[in-house]
Amino acid sequence: MQQFKLGFIINPIAGLGGSVALKGSDGMAQHALSLGAKPQANARAAQALDVLLPYKDKIVIYTANDLMGEQCANALGFTVEVLYQSANTVTENSDSKLAASALLAEHVDIILFAGGDGTARDIASVVAIDDNHQQVPVLGIPAGCKIHSGVYAITPKAAGRIIELMINKELVTLTSGDVMDIDEQLFRQGIVKAKRYSEMQIPSELRYVQAVKSGGKESDELVLQDIAANVIETMNDEENTQFIIGSGSTTAFLMEEMALDNTLLGVDLVRELSLVASDMTENELYTAISEYQGSNKLIITLIGGQGHVFGRGNQQLSPRIIRAILAQPGNRDNIIIIATKAKLMALQNKPLISDTGDSELDQQLSGFMTITTGYKDQVLYPLASPQ
Structure with missing residues (x-):
């Protein structure tokens, strides 16, 4: 039986700034931790994988070490292969990019990642649609402070449902999702300035995938x-x-x-x-x-x-x-x-x-x-x- 090759990346520091009012985690992880922020990304990712527990025998999870995916997948009893080892105590942008590159080389069926808009940008820098084609579809598990991009499922469980459909060969259509992000320095000053950076291919199951966030003040x-x-x-x-x-x-x-x-x-x-x-x-x-x-x-x-x-x-x-x-x-x-x-x-x-x-x-x-x-x-x- 051919097993489903699930690429899996967690940005462990995603969303750290939310509870301590930093409105983002980009470049602020250590400060957020010092203020008492508790990491939530692994718990969010576990909610998505929990949906897939009935299919453990059909899945091999390819991931990065420790909190970038290995611990979460192992704790739930999945078959796990670690393809990327981060040496950083607190992960950096480069870790998500290098992990994504390792998953591409393995030709996984899809890359499932947990994070926010910054993480989506990092993944997109490796796998985004270009003049040729995207090598592998992606799907985001929402775990960050900012989720403006249209590459995320509406909830962690919804992300698991989409992968479930793929495993059961019920979902094959792909569509393009915009990768959006905002200027966090302006964000912390109360100014929302969103920008479209690129796009990635995602499974087009509209019941479970969120729309790009509507920005700006009400006009009426x-x-x-x-x-x-x-x-x-x-x-x-x-x-x-x-x-x-x-x-x-x-x-x-x-x-x-x-x-x-x-x-x-x-x-x-x-x-x-x-x-x-x-x-x-x-x-x-x-x-x-x-x-x-x-x-x-x-x-x-x-x-x-x-x-x-x-x-x-x-x-x-x-x-x-x-x-x-x-x-x-x-x-x-x-x-x-x-x-x-x-x-x-x-x-x-x-x-x-x-x-x-x-x-x-x-x-x-x-x-x-x-x-x-x-x-x-x-x-x-x-x-x-x-x-």
Whole structure:
């Protein structure tokens, strides 16, 4: 029986900067670790491989040593061959590139990699489509702070589902996915400047592959003003309540309407319409929630074009923070989602997505959520846990 040759690369430091409000990990890994960041990329990758456990006898995983793939695949009992050995204590961009080159030389069936947009750029520099052709298809497991590229599955489990289809010979069509990235230095200043770098061939299973993130501010200012007016009225009516304001241009507009400084790509804390703290880390948020004697509510929006509510660009909102908010009176009503109807319609009936990394929590959050879409205007929209 011919075995499926799965190329597998993990960027162990991907997403490190998220929980400590660095908004990226490129060149910031040591700093993030010093601030108490915990690596998550291997756990995310394990969720994808877990889907493939029934097919262990049909798969050989070709990978890099230690945390770049070997430990994860071995722990789950797969047959593993290490083709690249990194000598770095903390992996570097060159490690992903060299690992990808080793997998190409082995002629794997697909390269499955875990990381963010920086990792996608590294992989693309080796395998991207050129004037001739791409040598091998790729698929990303979302594990970074920034996931703008269209080469990622919508969740780690979705990545596993795509590989499962390939193993069962149910999926053969390939399409091109854009590799996008942003300037992290500008990103940390609240400026989003995305750029298309290249493209790679990916399996074209649209149920499981995310769209390229829609960027920029909402254009319909009148609708945003109506949304902000409704939320501010709610905030005025809520006594002894502090509000955690998530990232994004829609929530940024809300902060502007309250004349408060805003961290466009971070998380801020507001009490009595006054800014209490800005650009908070996960630990700072948890302390603020735990020590406050009143109620805590979360105001968030969704990522345009993708529908993610949790798990993209807001890693500060960890499972323990979300659970703490849900544990208070009001339960899911403590999560206030705001978005224009145009933003929801752009999802083309696809559900919102919660990808916290905690499957039990994602399941708890799933179901119809109330979305504030204007002044005294709300709609019910489904939120789904990863598949």
